[in-house]
Amino acid sequence: MRSPTRRRLPRRVTTALVSLVVPFAALAAPARAADAPAAPAGEGRAPGFVQAAPYLYLGWGNPPSATDVMRATGIKWYTMAFILARNGCNPAWDSQRPLTGGVDETTIKSIRAAGGDIVPSIGGWSGNKLGPNCSTPQALAGAYQKVIDAYRLKAVDVDIENTDEFESPAVQDRILGALKIVKQNNPGLRTILTFPTLNTGPNSWGNRLIERSKALQADIDNFTIMPFNFGGHADMYGNTVKATEGLKTKLKSVYGWSDAEAYAHIGISGMNGNSDVGEVTTPQIWTQIRDWSNAHHIGRLSFWAVNRDRPSWQFTSITAGFTG
Template sequence: MSFKRKSLAALAAGVAITAAGLLPASATGSAPAPLAAGKAAPYLYLGWGNPPDPATVMNATGIKTFTMAFILSSGGCAPAWDGTRPLAGGADANAISQIRAAGGDVVPSIGGWSGNKLGPNCATPEALAGAYQQVIDAYQLTAIDIDIENTDEFENATVQDRILNALKIVKQRNAGMQTIVTIPTTTTGPNSWGNRLIEQANALQAGIDVFTLMPFDFGSSNIYNDTVNATTALKDKLKATFGWSDAEAFAHSGISGMNGLSDQRELTSVEAWTQIRDWAKTNGLGRLSFWSVNRDRGCPDGGVTSHCSGIAQPDWEFTRITAGL
């Protein structure tokens, strides 16, 4: 997987983006329960200017859940939105209140491509679990997404294991808490680091509910085929590792795409995303997301930007399609 999330300072300045989004299931083959906070949960990011009003998007599309990005370190093992905005009393907390008042819910995403992450800064699994718990307690959450990318977390065996062990602790402390990990992928499925994470999740009995791939930035000429191939390979890896059936492995699998033009200017059209949604629905995937609702607005030939998809489309169309899961 190539680049997805550049520095937040660069993003805020409006330059081209690089994007960005059960009880423990053991090898016994038990299937997961449906994701409590909603299987369809596109990313919403308040760190860019002119973010969409979530209630407006909900009313226009039927979407009920947003993946809110990103929780980072505000120094050491202390969580904050983008590492700067407080958990309580800020724009993010206000947006969460608005979403819930409109009948929806949120899944905070912890991590991302860049910024100061909690995984490397919290010295032990217990400390990292404590940071996650602060986020959970701040919003009375039922699910969290840990977005594991880059060399500081994804390509670091010590930090990978710290994250998995922390999530195991979180599930022990929070009955019914559902955990998602979101990782890069190749067109043929998880790479060696992704396979390691899956194998360690089993070995450590971390109880991860959904393993979500980010199938884009391939330079793809057919994003639908590449997404299906990558996700099918993920399903096969989960099936072999945990001993699940095809249906159970798909239920533990997720897709997090990038609407319109990706960083490499590959195209995910409205038609292709509809195909991906339909395939995910047919196969019973546990999660469907995309980066991002901020970009779910039309701008033909607009390029890769933070405020629109770079293509001609009705506003909020990718969100509406996603809601159909």
């Protein structure tokens, strides 16, 4: 655990440290630069996209080798966490590490050399975030653009949580406005919103986020829910399905999409092993969730985190079988 004088760990990291007692058992968008890698096979279905991208967090001590895990599991994409704010409206890994010249850039280059790619997770549960620190959608879009340019990204994921972003109407709208701007300025860029959920679907703040994404014409490609922390000894498979169906219903209502269109714009980001409230997702349950996701052709599957999946990389291997 980090020193208590340091910032609070992202919620998923705090859980990771607690849940180590549990046995550890892709995009169609064109690149902005000619030398950026092509999307892995099996991706590129209209109207959404398909991406199996578990979280990899380099800010947690002794992170696994991204390329070793790729070779062992067949995974191609990672969601890399977390891009936060440093010195105002400036992006940095964990508010500390620069975008270029450090371990994060080196890791991204190695992943791409091995035939994969990454999407950055901007935000998270805790820390000094860009959404509240950048005063306008234009300023926030400028911060996102620095990340896009640093890595010639095909996609960005904004993980919007907690009272400072998810439960702030002003910041919700600022994030949506910024994503609209970068989407307009970067043809082919895919945008993802990741946010909490009830076991029945989005809560009032999630509903607002979806409604405002339509009203502001933000053109979000994927709405990824985090179906955990429901409380008690939850049925993690059943509640994940129920939450995802609730999201589908909301997207259909707001956007007028068919079932297939709504599913294609949905993502699931689970938690392997123990959740913050003691729920347990086993490899068998995660396989059920993956198979349901494939059968319904959702757009994205992720989990927190590869760091917690040692030594056999079971959850990562299961996720690699996601085809959308």
